[in-house]
Amino acid sequence: xxxxxxxxxxxxxxxxxxxxxxxxxxxxxxxxxxxxxxxxxxxxxxxxxxxxxxxxxxxxxxxxxxxxxxxxxxxxxxxxxxxxxxxxxxxxxxxxxxxxxxxxxxxxxxxxxxxxxxxxxxxxxxxxxxxxxxxxxxxxxxxxxxxxxxxxxxxxxxxxxxxxxxxxxxxxxxxxxxxxxxxxxxxxxxxxxxxxxxxxxxxxxxxxxxxxxxxxxxxxxxxxxxxxxxxxxxxxxxxxxxxxxxxxxxxxxxxxxxxxxxxxxxxxxxxxxxxxxxxxxxxxxxxxxxxxxxxxxxxxxxxxxxxxxxxxxxxxxxxxxxxxxxxxxxxxxxxxxxxxxxxxxxxxxxxxxxxxxxxxxxxxxxxxxxxxxxxxxxxxxxxxxxxxxxxxxxxxxxxxxxxxxxxxxxxxxxxxxxxxxxxxxxxxxxxxxxxxxxxxxxx
Amino acid sequence: xxxxxxxxxxxxxxxxxxxxxxxxxxxxxxxxxxxxxxxxxxxxxxxxxxxxxxxxxxxxxxxxxxxxxxxxxxxxxxxxxxxxxxxxxxxxxxxxxxxxxxxxxxxxxxxxxxxxxxxxxxxxxxxxxxxxxxxxxxxxxxxxxxxxxxxxxxxxxxxxxxxxxxxxxxxxxxxxxxxxxxxxxxxxxxxxxxxxxxxxxxxxxxxxxxxxxxxxxxxxxxxxxxxxxxxxxxxxxxxxxxxxxxxxxxxxxxxxxxxxxxxxxxxxxxxxxxxxxxxxxxxxxxxxxxxxxxxxxxxxxxxxxxxxxxxxxxxxxxxxxxxxxxxxxxxxxxxxxxxxxxxxxxxxxxxxxxxxxxxxxxxxxxxxxxxxxxxxxxxxxxxxxxxxxxxxxxxxxxxxxxxxxxxxxxxxxxxxxxxxxxxxxxxxxxxxxxxxxxxxxxxxxxxxxxxxxxxxxxxxxxxxxxxxxxxxxxxx
Numbered sequence: 001x002x003x004x005x006x007x008x009x010x011x012x013x014x015x016x017x018x019x020x021x022x023x024x025x026x027x028x029x030x031x032x033x034x035x036x037x038x039x040x041x042x043x044x045x046x047x048x049x050x051x052x053x054x055x056x057x058x059x060x061x062x063x064x065x066x067x068x069x070x071x072x073x074x075x076x077x078x079x080x081x082x083x084x085x086x087x088x089x090x091x092x093x094x095x096x097x098x099x100x101x102x103x104x105x106x107x108x109x110x111x112x113x114x115x116x117x118x119x120x121x122x123x124x125x126x127x128x129x130x131x132x133x134x135x136x137x138x139x140x141x142x143x144x145x146x147x148x149x150x151x152x153x154x155x156x157x158x159x160x161x162x163x164x165x166x167x168x169x170x171x172x173x174x175x176x177x178x179x180x181x182x183x184x185x186x187x188x189x190x191x192x193x194x195x196x197x198x199x200x201x202x203x204x205x206x207x208x209x210x211x212x213x214x215x216x217x218x219x220x221x222x223x224x225x226x227x228x229x230x231x232x233x234x235x236x237x238x239x240x241x242x243x244x245x246x247x248x249x250x251x252x253x254x255x256x257x258x259x260x261x262x263x264x265x266x267x268x269x270x271x272x273x274x275x276x277x278x279x280x281x282x283x284x285x286x287x288x289x290x291x292x293x294x295x296x297x298x299x300x301x302x303x304x305x306x307x308x309x310x311x312x313x314x315x316x317x318x319x320x321x322x323x324x325x326x327x328x329x330x331x332x333x334x335x336x337x338x339x340x341x342x343x344x345x346x347x348x349x350x351x352x353x354x355x356x357x358x359x360x361x362x363x364x365x366x367x368x369x370x371x372x373x374x375x376x377x378x379x380x381x382x383x384x385x386x387x388x389x390x391x392x393x394x395x396x397x398x399x400x401x402x403x404x405x406x407x408x409x410x411x412x413x414x415x416x417x418x419x420x421x422x423x424x425x426x427x428x429x430x431x432x433x434x435x436x437x438x439x440x441x442x443x
Numbered sequence: 444x445x446x447x448x449x450x451x452x453x454x455x456x457x458x459x460x461x462x463x464x465x466x467x468x469x470x471x472x473x474x475x476x477x478x479x480x481x482x483x484x485x486x487x488x489x490x491x492x493x494x495x496x497x498x499x500x501x502x503x504x505x506x507x508x509x510x511x512x513x514x515x516x517x518x519x520x521x522x523x524x525x526x527x528x529x530x531x532x533x534x535x536x537x538x539x540x541x542x543x544x545x546x547x548x549x550x551x552x553x554x555x556x557x558x559x560x561x562x563x564x565x566x567x568x569x570x571x572x573x574x575x576x577x578x579x580x581x582x583x584x585x586x587x588x589x590x591x592x593x594x595x596x597x598x599x600x601x602x603x604x605x606x607x608x609x610x611x612x613x614x615x616x617x618x619x620x621x622x623x624x625x626x627x628x629x630x631x632x633x634x635x636x637x638x639x640x641x642x643x644x645x646x647x648x649x650x651x652x653x654x655x656x657x658x659x660x661x662x663x664x665x666x667x668x669x670x671x672x673x674x675x676x677x678x679x680x681x682x683x684x685x686x687x688x689x690x691x692x693x694x695x696x697x698x699x700x701x702x703x704x705x706x707x708x709x710x711x712x713x714x715x716x717x718x719x720x721x722x723x724x725x726x727x728x729x730x731x732x733x734x735x736x737x738x739x740x741x742x743x744x745x746x747x748x749x750x751x752x753x754x755x756x757x758x759x760x761x762x763x764x765x766x767x768x769x770x771x772x773x774x775x776x777x778x779x780x781x782x783x784x785x786x787x788x789x790x791x792x793x794x795x796x797x798x799x800x801x802x803x804x805x806x807x808x809x810x811x812x813x814x815x816x817x818x819x820x821x822x823x824x825x826x827x828x829x830x831x832x833x834x835x836x837x838x839x840x841x842x843x844x845x846x847x848x849x850x851x852x853x854x855x856x857x858x859x860x861x862x863x864x865x866x867x868x869x870x871x872x873x874x875x876x877x878x879x880x881x882x883x884x885x886x887x888x889x890x891x892x893x894x895x896x897x898x899x900x901x902x903x904x905x906x907x908x909x910x911x912x913x914x915x916x917x918x919x
Contacts, residue, residue, distance in 0.1 A: 289511075351582060351608075352575035361571065361615065362511070368619040373643075376619070380612035387608050391585075391601050399589045399597045434508045443510025 001047055003036035004091045011087035018080040026072065026415070029083050033069035036090065037062050046094065050101035050161075056295055057097045059440040060221060063299050063426070064093050064214060067306050070422035071209060073415040074310050077317065078124055079206050086210065089115045093218040102160040105226045106150050109219065113139050113186070116215050119207040120199065131202025135211075138185055138195035145182030149175045162226060167233035176230050180241075186219055188272045189279065190249040197256065200268035200309075205316055208264070209309030212271040216305075217298040220278050224294055231285040242283035243375045250276025250382040257389045261323050266389050267308055270348060273386060274301055280363045280379060284370035292441040293359070293366040296430075299437065300347070300355035303426035307344045310419060311337055319410045324393065329402035334410035338397050340420045347427050349390040350383045355430035362434075444492060445485055446502035446517045450563040450576070453478060457556035464548035471551035476538045478555055482562065483531035490524045490908075497521070497914025499631060502566065512628035516569045521911035522763065523565040526690055529767055530561055533682045533774065539887040540778055541675040550591060557583040557679070564687055568630035570618040570695070577687065578611055584676070584684070592671040599671035606664035607655055614651025614691075620644045621699075633699055640703040648696055649707070655688030656744045659718040669737040670790075674781025677733070681740045681777060682770035689747050689766050697754055698915065704754050711752035712839060716846060718745030723852035727859070730791045733780040735860055736773065739816055742849060743769045749846055750831040753838035756916040760909035761830035767905055768823035768898070772815040775891040779809040782884070783864065786876045792860055797869030802878035805885070806865045808892045813857035815895050818850040822899040 010032035017025035040061045045053025053061075068086045075082050092115060096108040117139060120132040152175035157166035166172055181192070188196035200208045224231075231238040253273030260266045278301075281294035315321035315330075315337060331338040347354030360383060367376040412420075430437070456478065464471035493500050499518035507514040519527070534554065544550050563576030581604055589600035621644055622628050625636040654661040665685075669677045697704050704711075719742045726738035743765065750762035782805070783798060784790050799806040815822035818829070828850055835843040898905060 292510075346582065352578045357575065357578070358513075361574075364615065365511075365619050365622065368616070368623050373616065373620060377613075377616050380616050381609070384605070384609040384612045387605055391604055394585075395589070395597055395601060398586065399600070433506065434511065434513055435506070438509050438511055441510075443508075 002044065003039045003094060004046060006032050006035050007087045007091040007094075011084040011091070014084045014087070015081070018083070022076070022080060025080070025083055026075075029072050029087055030069055032087060033065050033072070033090065036094070037065040037069075040065070040094075046098050050104045051095065051098040052100050053098055055440040055442065056291075059437065060097055060295060060298065061094050063302060064097075064218060065090055066422060066426065067214060067302050068210070070419040071206070071214075071306055071310060073419040074314065074413075075206060076413060076415065079122065079204065079313075081122060082119065082206060082210075085115060085119050089119070089210065089214065093214065096218055096222045099222070100162045100225075102150075102153075102157075102162065102165060102226055105222060106146065109146070109222070110143060112215060112219065113143060116211055119210055120203040122204045122207055124204065127202045128204060131199040134195045135199040135203065138199070142182040142185030142192075145185070146179050149177070149179030149182065152178065162229065165229050167229050172230075173234060173237070176227070176234075180227075183219075183223055184245070187216065187223070187278070188249075188275045189245050190252040190272065190276075193249065193253070193272045193275075196272055197265065197268050200271060201262060201264035205264060205309050205313035208268075209306045209313065212268070212309060213302050213306035216271070216275070217302045220275075221294065221298050224282065224291060228285070228291070231282060235286060238285055239283050239370075239372070242279045243372060246276050246279035246283055246375060247378050248276075249273070249279060250379060254382050254385050254389075257386070260389070261325075263312055263322065263324060263327060263393065266393065267305075267312065270386065270389070271305060273382065274305070274348075276382070277360060277363055277379060280367050280375065283375060284366040284372055286371070287366045287369035289362065289366040289369055292438065292443070293363040295441065296359040296362050296434070296437050299430055300359035300427070303423050303430070304344050304347045304354075304356055307420060307423035307427070308341065308348065310416070310423075311341045311344070314412065314416050315410065319408070324396045325403070327393065327396045328400040329407070330397040332402060333407060334412065336412050336417065337410060340424060342394050342397060343424060344427060345390040345393055347431070349387045351387075353428070353431045355427045358431055358434055444489065444502060446566070447505050447515065449482065449485065450559050450566065453555050453559035453562070457552045457559075460555055461548055461552035464552070468547040471548045472538065472542070475551040475554050476535065478558065479531055479534040479538060482558060483528065483535060486524060486527040486531050489519055490521070490528065493519070493521055493524060493911060495911075497911050499568070512569070512622065512626075513571055514569060514629075515567060515572050516629050517566045518568050518631070519566055521908045522690070522693065522913075525763060525767065525905075525908045525912065526565040526686060527562060529686065529770055530565070530683050533678060533770060534558060536774070536887045536890060537675045537678055539883040540678065541673070542881055542883040544591065544673070544675070546590070550587070553583040553587050557587075561683060561687075565690065570621065570628045570630065570633075573691075573695070574611070574615055574618060577691075578608070580684065580687070581607060584680070587676045588668060588672045591673045591676065594671070595667070596671045599667040603664050603668040606661075610651050610654030610661065613647045617644050617647030617651065620647070630694065630699060640700040642703070642707070645696065645700055645703045645707055649692070649711075652688045652691040652696065653714070655691070656685055656748065657688070657741060658714050658745065658748060659721050662718065662722065662741050665741055666734050666737045669740065669777070670731065670733045674733075674778045677737075677777040677781065678774040681773045685740070685744055686766050686770065689744065689751070689762065692748070692751055693759060693762065697751060697759070701754060708752045708754055712749055712835070712843070715745045715748030715752060718742070718748065719846065719849045720745075720852065723849055723856065726856040727852060729856070730793055732783060732790055732792050732795070732860065732864060733777065734790075735792070735856055736776045736780050739776070739853065739856065740769070740773045742853065743773070743816070746828065746831050746846065746849060749835050749843070753834050754916070755834060755838055756913050757830070757834035757837060759913045759916055760906055761827065761834045763909045763912065764823075764902060764905050765827035765831060768815070768827040771891055771894050771898070772812050772822075772824055775808055775812045775888050776816065778884070778888060779805055779812075782880065786878050787872045789872055792863040794872055795864040795870055796867035797865075797873050798878065799865040800869060801873060801876070802880075805878070805880060805888065808888045809865065810861055811892050811895060813861055815899065817853035817857045821896065823895050823902075824899075826899060826902045
């Protein structure tokens with residue numbers, strides 16, 4: 001509980017320093033993140049009814065706190081308000097990950113949704129506003145579905161504890177289906193993805209890093225925990241439903257990404273594609289590796305996705321880089337940005353030895369283990385296809401020359417460098433060392 | 444004995460060398476040379492330490508993961524050590540042939556970076572780690588081709604990357620299906636546990652390796668990549684990367700799934716023969732000297748597959764010999780083709796002519812390598828092709844002697860190429876070109892020439908390795 005108090009307290013305190021001294025605000029936030037992470041490391045969770053800190057959640061919380069701290073370090077200028085929002089998000093994420101009660105899951109889900117709207121509302125242009133409104137409208141619609149489904153479910157379930165949920169009858173199935181329709185909006189599952197392709201690209205890129213990286217990851221893990229009993233009870237339906245949505249989501253996301261010119265759009269659709277990969281463990285729930293693979297996917301994704309959007313935020317802020325043409329010859333203008341970007345893109349593409357590869361590999365293994373090799377085959381080919389647009393960005397960075405007009409050097413702030421180094425360390429560490437994740441999962 | 448250091452050492456060393464060589468680029472060149480010489484010495488040392496009974500020399504088990512067979516198991520046998528020695532030797536020669544390369548810090552750092560995963564490919568017997576190292580080799584190659592290549596370097600680099608990555612993903616699914624069937628990820632354990640493999644697994648893995656070799660119809664990436672890559676990198680592509688495909692085919696298809704391979708061997712033979720004859724015909728048709736060499740390379744790899752498809756000691760020994768022979772024969776041809784283009788600024792053989800008169804020694808080495816490619820006795824090409832044809836006839840009967848047409852076709856494109864580019868009247872382009880070569884480059888070419896003849900007249904050292912490598916197929 002002390003972690004929550006510290007994080008929320010720090011979130012309320014830092015706005016006092018935004019205008020006067022941003023450095024102090026960042027130090028306060030960093031101290032709060034460090035305290036919370038250390039506290040979780042010691043095994044101190046929220047420690048209240050409906051909340052349990054298990055080893056897998058402990059690992060995830062530490063990762064989320066480290067990533068949010070790294071993200072916070074990179075903020076500058078008009079991104080100042082995001083510092084306190086990252087602290088609130090950290091607290092809400094911890095609660096959502098630890099809860100073992102369906103009602104709390106719904107409530108905290110909405111809390112995170114509200115924080116997301118605020119994050120998106122860091123508006124500096126019409127485009128930012130458009131993105132924020134799209135996100136809000138889609139989110140509100142999704143919330144409507146989720147609440148309707150939950151209300152129906154509440155009629156038939158005697159308890160909201162995850163272990164005691166009602167999993168009988170077609171009425172429950174319909175209720176769960178309606179809730180999933182809403183949740184699929186948030187997870188950017190095709191065909192409920194339309195808003196995300198625009199919103200992630202239009203809102204401030206630092207906010208997009210948090211929304212597409214941290215928020216999506218936390219929500220997907222909490223959703224798996226909340227729905228695990230349903231997935232197993234309605235196994236045939238789950239396999240069919242999630243296999244279908246996984247294939248459609250990753251394929252549509254990939255093809256849409258292939259045709260984009262704006263880098264933020266490519267990254268947005270890449271995020272949608274990854275939502276498709278994250279549905280594989282849902283379909284493969286019959287395998288003993290399904291949850292492990294989802295946790296691994298989540299850990300890898302949070303480091304990679306956050307990093308690439310933050311790099312783009314840096315490039316946009318420092319050099320107004322938006323499109324593939326703008327990024328030509330980046331290695332000459334900023335070797336550090338180019339290097340970080342390239343490694344994380346290769347990781348997103350699933351190239352070893354980064355976390356992106358092994359996390360996908362374990363998800364594929366879970367699929368094969370559950371007997372879903374055709375799904376895995378499609379996913380593997382999609383993964384190969386995605387190299388097309390990631391390699392295309394790398395091609396512009398390294399193999400093309402600048403156009404001569406935009407060839408000024410781009411500097412990297414110390415905060416940005418520190419943040420990117422942390423995210424890179426995570427991507428490489430979890431690419432080589434899988435044992436901590438499997439140990440946390442009880443293997 | 445050193446083990447994991449040989450893989451991760453170069454990977455950690457590469458960025459370090461890049462940064463320290465920013466002020467003094469020569470450092471990178473010498474660091475690469477020192478590393479590759481050390482790798483060669485260690486590889487030879489490994490060969491001497493191999494058990495005499497054909498079993499693996501166990502080097503260690505690292506990064507174990509509870510509940511998932513993802514341990515980095517390192518062990519080598521004669522086949523893998525042969526590949527390690529070949530790789531280290533070619534890397535040394537590549538340093539010499541790249542002595543004057545531009546942007547040396549980045550170039551040699553990438554070569555060092557490449558050395559780590561390529562050693563991993565041949566040292567690990569864990570399927571997942573094999574795949575990891577297999578894929579990691581693509582990244583330095585992408586940059587080496589994409590930055591230092593020719594006019595269409597970007598297209599070639601990305602095509603190479605995408606093509607082989609696509610095929611690899613099929614292989615990965617195949618690996619997981621094997622894991623599902625056996626509960627093991629380690630090659631040596633799977634070999635013991637496996638009884639019969641489903642056809643799907645076999646085909647997924649076969650296609651993964653076939654694309655790397657490359658076999659028809661998965662070969663289209665190779666001419667682009669080899670032509671656009673700088674010549675030294677073409678040497679690595681032909682000498683090492685294609686061998687990864689052949690090595691994978693022997694280790695993870697033939698040795699791991701012998702029964703299923705027997706069942707599908709006829710398809711391998713047909714694809715191998717088609718590749719050999721088809722690529723040979725394309726080589727005859729080519730005016731572009733480097734593309735001609737690239738098709739010749741594909742044609743020879745087709746023969747390697749025919750030999751592997753015999754699933755016999757004789758065939759596999761012949762395949763190993765041809766793999767090494769192909770690396771040593773094709774490399775000087777690529778290097779000289781690239782050098783001729785560098786001097787004349789043309790790729791087309793009918794615009795050359797008379798090079799022999801202006802650069803007799805280098806031309807002689809090209810002719811020697813060409814004669815080896817067409818299978819002239821006294822060179823590695825003869826022993827390789829002869830042993831392949833004999834082993835194939837033993838396994839499939841006389842009809843397989845059609846493979847001998849490959850030699851005939853080779854004679855066609857090699858002799859015609861030599862006549863057009865080297866022997867004809869001096870063309871105006873050649874007349875005004877200056878054919879000088881740096882000493883390290885020339886030394887490397889001489890070493891290739893000596894090895895082609897040495898192992899051509901004295902092939903026993905390679906067959907000794909094969910004897911140890913294929914004990915399970917009746918060697919020893």
